Amino acid sequence: MHHELRRTERGIAETEARELLERGEYGILSTCGLAGQPYGIPLSYCVMNNAIYFHCAVEGHKLENIAADSRVSFCVVGKTEVLPDQFATRYESVIISGSAAEVFDGEKLQALEGLLAKYSAGFHAEGLQYIAAQGGRTRVFRIGIEAICGKARR
Numbered sequence: 001m002h003h004e005l006r007r008t009e010r011g012i013a014e015t016e017a018r019e020l021l022e023r024g025e026y027g028i029l030s031t032c033g034l035a036g037q038p039y040g041i042p043l044s045y046c047v048m049n050n051a052i053y054f055h056c057a058v059e060g061h062k063l064e065n066i067a068a069d070s071r072v073s074f075c076v077v078g079k080t081e082v083l084p085d086q087f088a089t090r091y092e093s094v095i096i097s098g099s100a101a102e103v104f105d106g107e108k109l110q111a112l113e114g115l116l117a118k119y120s121a122g123f124h125a126e127g128l129q130y131i132a133a134q135g136g137r138t139r140v141f142r143i144g145i146e147a148i149c150g151k152a153r154r
Contacts, residue, residue, distance in 0.1 A: 012092070012151060016150055018047075018148065020078045021047055021094050023078070024076035026043060027045050028074070029041050029072060029073075029074050029143075030074070031062050032065060032069050033064065034065075039062060039065055046115050048114050050144070050145050051143060051145060053114060053140060053141070053143075054115075054141055054143075055111070055115060055138045056139055057137070057138070070099040070100050071099055072143055074143055076093065079091070079092055080092075089153065091151075091153055093151050095149050096147065098145050098147070099146070101141065103141065107142070111140045112138070113128075113131070
């Protein structure tokens with residue numbers, strides 16, 4: 001699985017793309033259903049072990065799609081700035097491709113703690129209590145990073 005860049009001069013190094021992935025606030029997960037209907041949804045996520053982790057409710061449209069086809073795309077957009085006088089935009093983005101799979105037990109807990117560290121760093125103890133209380137009502141998925149492609153206009 002390889003992404004071809006039309007404007008190769010916009011490509012950024014993989015290390016830079018991974019850095020953007022690490023610091024992104026949210027990403028768009030794109031899945032495809034049984035009927036071939038694409039579906040994109042914004043998600044909170046964290047990056048660990050060369051994978052993206054996200055949590056979700058126990059059922060939903062994206063989960064039906066992942067069950068039908070585990071191949072997904074995940075896109076993060078970093079800083080943007082419209083340049084009206086140049087008819088252009090400064091931007092940075094990264095797209096990854098991979099397969100989504102549910103994780104359980106220790107890996108699930110590690111991912112939930114990773115999300116806690118990213119989004120609620122100042123509330124670690126409270127977050128662990130929340131995970132203990134709500135963890136059973138949450139599913140966690142891992143997207144293994146099979147391909148990564150970053151672009152930027154700065």
